[in-house]
Amino acid sequence: MSAASLFFSWKRHALAHDQERRRRPALVPDYLEGYYSTGETTSERTYHIRIAVRNTSDSANAVARIELGISYRLIDGTTVAARIPAAEIQRENDFSVPRLIEAHETVAGWCRFVIDTRF
Template identity: 30%
Template sequence: MGDTGSIAEIASATAAWVALLLSIGSLWYARKAQLLANQKEERLNPKLKLYVQDSFVKKSKDTQHRTYSLLLSVTNRSDANNSISEIDLCIIYTSPTGTKLTLRVRNDSCTQHSAQGSTNSINIGARLDAHQTLIGWCHFNVDGAILKNAKIENYKISITDSHGHEAAETLTLIREYSDETVAQKSKI
């Protein structure tokens, strides 16, 4: 009878160790599965990347009206589709009285512009599929009287997606665009 008691003790101890090893293995696999699920969830979070490829401002000679044109590259770095809900240009300037102000201008997608011969533009509502890049011009119209005698400090272009997340880029200088054919005619 002593042998059966010790065999039962050995069998139960072996079963306990096997159960412990199986539970440790299950715990390890469950942790790995949770990490993979977290990584997948993270990849679904909206992530737009904004890059300014080119920019210029064109001033009208009569009214001092300014049209800011920016060639943007917007990349959706997530695994989820997205879209653009807002495109804004902030002009940070100092007024003639010395007050620092910010002028926020919404993208003018209704006006047709020809930016150096290009007609493709990025508009509000543009769809960005997962891992897609969208390249196009954005145009912003500003009344010249607002910025008259002001010192422009810098510019900030921001794009807000349909989830409310913002991607922004700061510019310190935007070159002035002039019609070279008009300039050459005046030289003749």
């Protein structure tokens, strides 16, 4: 009798552990496509990137901000890193933040990052 009780107790513990693991926030970003454009009269380059964000957890979550991370190495070996925030929304299919993503939902949209080419 005690062996069966121990077995079922262990199974309940394992099930509760799995349920708790599925509740943890887990947003997965995916790159879908992208291109860049340059300004005719300005020294800006705009990167247009379409992303999808999947919520793989059993709980709702949200995207608070979107940044483009750029890192490069100078001739002397120094590494430079920059984070460029997404530009303001201009079109209906742009990815808006903050954005709520329900459990097991995927949302997609375009992000734009404007970089001065003199940078």
